[in-house]
Amino acid sequence: MNIVIMVVIAFILDLLLGDPHSWPHPIKAIGHLIGWLTKRFNKPEYSSAKRKWLGGLTWLLTVGGTGLVTGLIMWLATVNYYLYMAVGTYLSYTCLSARQLAIEAEKIMASLQRNDLQTARHQVGMIVGRDTDNLTAEEVTKATIETVAENTSDGVVAPLIFLVIGGPVLGMMYKAVNTLDSMVGYRNEKYRAFGEISAKLDDVANYLPARITWLLLIISSWLLRDDTQEAIAVGKRDRENHLSPNSAFSEAVVAGALHLQLGGPHYYFGQLVEKPTIGNDHLVVAANWHLKRTITMLYMASVIGLVAFVLIRLLVI
Numbered sequence: 001m002n003i004v005i006m007v008v009i010a011f012i013l014d015l016l017l018g019d020p021h022s023w024p025h026p027i028k029a030i031g032h033l034i035g036w037l038t039k040r041f042n043k044p045e046y047s048s049a050k051r052k053w054l055g056g057l058t059w060l061l062t063v064g065g066t067g068l069v070t071g072l073i074m075w076l077a078t079v080n081y082y083l084y085m086a087v088g089t090y091l092s093y094t095c096l097s098a099r100q101l102a103i104e105a106e107k108i109m110a111s112l113q114r115n116d117l118q119t120a121r122h123q124v125g126m127i128v129g130r131d132t133d134n135l136t137a138e139e140v141t142k143a144t145i146e147t148v149a150e151n152t153s154d155g156v157v158a159p160l161i162f163l164v165i166g167g168p169v170l171g172m173m174y175k176a177v178n179t180l181d182s183m184v185g186y187r188n189e190k191y192r193a194f195g196e197i198s199a200k201l202d203d204v205a206n207y208l209p210a211r212i213t214w215l216l217l218i219i220s221s222w223l224l225r226d227d228t229q230e231a232i233a234v235g236k237r238d239r240e241n242h243l244s245p246n247s248a249f250s251e252a253v254v255a256g257a258l259h260l261q262l263g264g265p266h267y268y269f270g271q272l273v274e275k276p277t278i279g280n281d282h283l284v285v286a287a288n289w290h291l292k293r294t295i296t297m298l299y300m301a302s303v304i305g306l307v308a309f310v311l312i313r314l315l316v317i
Contacts, residue, residue, distance in 0.1 A: 003167045004310055006085065007160065010092035011306050015299075017093075019100035026070075026094055030176050034062055034183050041194065042184070048193040055194040059180055059201060066176040070169045091168035095175050097155035098302050101127075101148055102295045108144050109288045112137055129186070130266040141286040146262050148294045149217075149254040150247050154178055156302045157216060158209035164309040177205045187243070188271055203245050210246035213301060214239060216308075217250055220300035221257040226293070231257035234279050241276040248278055254297060255279025258290050 019025065041054035070091065077087040104127050111120035120140045125132035128143050135143065158178070163171035181202035184195035214235060222228040234256030235249070241263060242248035248263070255262045255278050263278035 002085065002088070003164065004313060006088040006092045006167065007163045008306070008310065009089045010096060010163070011160070011302075013089070013093045014096040015099050017099065018103050019094075019097060026066075026091065026172060027175055027179060030062065030066060030179050031183065033065070034058070034180055037061060038184060038194070042191070044190075051193040052196055055184065056197040058184075058194075059177075059198050062180055063173050063176045067169055067173045070172040074168060088168045092163050092171055095159040095163060095168075095171040097151065097159075098298060101151050101155055102298065105144050105148050105291055105295055108140065109291055112140065112288060129182070138286050141288065141291055142260070142262055145254065145258075145260070145286060145291055145294045146251055148291070148298055149250045149262075152217065152298045152301055153210045153213035153246070153250050154206060156298070157213045157305045158206055160302075160305055160309055161209050161212070164313050174205060177202050206246045210249040212305070214249040214253055216301035216305050217253040217257075217297055219304055220297045221253065223300060224293070224296060226257040226297075227259060228257065230259065230280075238276075238278045241278045243275060251278050254294055257297070258293055259284050260286055260290060 037058045041058055042051055046054070073091070074084070074088060077084040104123070108120050108123045111117075111123060117137055117140070120137070121132045121135055124135070124140050124143050124147075127147050130143065132140070132143070159171055159174060162174040166173075177198075180198040181195075184191050185199035185202060186192070186195060187199075218228065218231050218235060221231040231253045235253040238252040238255070239249045241252065251262050254260070259280070259282045261277050261279040261281045263275050265274045
C-alpha cells in the first residue's frame with residue numbers, strides 16, 4: 001500500500017509542479033555519471049569491441065549503482081515512517097515527466113505563434129536528438145508531436161509501470177536505463193559500439209510499456225472523439241515503422257488519430273538517417289492544434305494508465 005500512496009502522490013505532484021530546473025534532481029546526477037564514464041571509456045583510439053564491452057560496463061555501473069544508491073537511501077529513511085514516505089514520494093515524482101514534457105511543448109507552440117522560428121528550433125533541439133537548425137515551422141511542430149507521443153511511453157507510462165511494481169528503486173533504475181539510451185544510444189560513429197548495449201537494453205525495458213501505451217492512446221483517442229478507427233488502423237500498420245522496435249507504437253496511434261504523417265528521414269549530428277514514414281499523407285499541415293491535442297492525449301493516457309496500474313497492484317498484491 002505504501003508504494004501505491006507514493007506513486008499516486010508523485011503523479012499529482014508531477015502534474016502540479018512539472019520539473020523545476022533549480023530543484024535537486026537525481027536524473028541529473030545519473031546524467032553526470034554517464035557523461036563522466038563516457039569520457040573515460042568511449043575513446044576513439046579504442047577498438048569497437050573494447051568500446052562495446054566498456055559500454056556494457058557503463059550500463060552495469062550506472063543502472064546497478066542507481067539501484068544500490070536508491071535502495072540505500074530508502075533503507076536509511078526507514079528510521080521514520082513519514083520520512084520514508086516523503087523520500088519515496090519525491091524519488092518517484094522525479095521519475096515522471098508528463099507536466100514538464102507538456103511545458104516544453106507549450107513553449108515551442110508559443111514561439112511558433114509569435115513566428116519566432118529560430119527560438120522554436122532551439123527549443124525543440126532541447127528535447128529531441130536530431131539536428132534542428134534548418135527545420136521548417138511544420139517540421140518543428142511534427143518533431144514536437146513525435147517527442148510528446150514517444151515520451152508518453154518513456155516519460156510517463158513506463159516509469160509508472162516500474163514504480164508500481166518495484167517502487168522508487170525499480171523506477172530509478174528504469175530512468176537510468178532510459179537516460180543511458182538518450183545519451184549514448186545513437187547509431188553514429190561516435191556511439192555505435194559504445195552505446196549498443198544501452199540501446200538494446202532500453203528496447204527490452206520499453207517493449208511492454210510501449211505496447212501498453214499504444215492501447216492507452218487508442219482509448220484516449222476514443223474518449224476525446226478523435227478518429228479512433230484510423231488510430232487503430234495506422235497503429236496496427238505502422239507501429240513498427242521506426243529504427244527502434246518501440247518508438248513507433250505511440251507515434252502511429254497519434255498520427256492516425258490526428259490525420260498526420262510523421263517520421264521520415266532526419267539529420268543526426270550532420271548525418272542523414274533514413275526512417276520510414278508513420279501515418280497516411282492526408283496533405284494536412286501539422287499545426288499547433290495538433291500539438292495541443294497530442295498533449296491532451298498524453299494527459300489522458302497517463303491518468304488512465306495510473307488508475308489501471310494501481311487497481312491491478314491492489315488486486316494482485
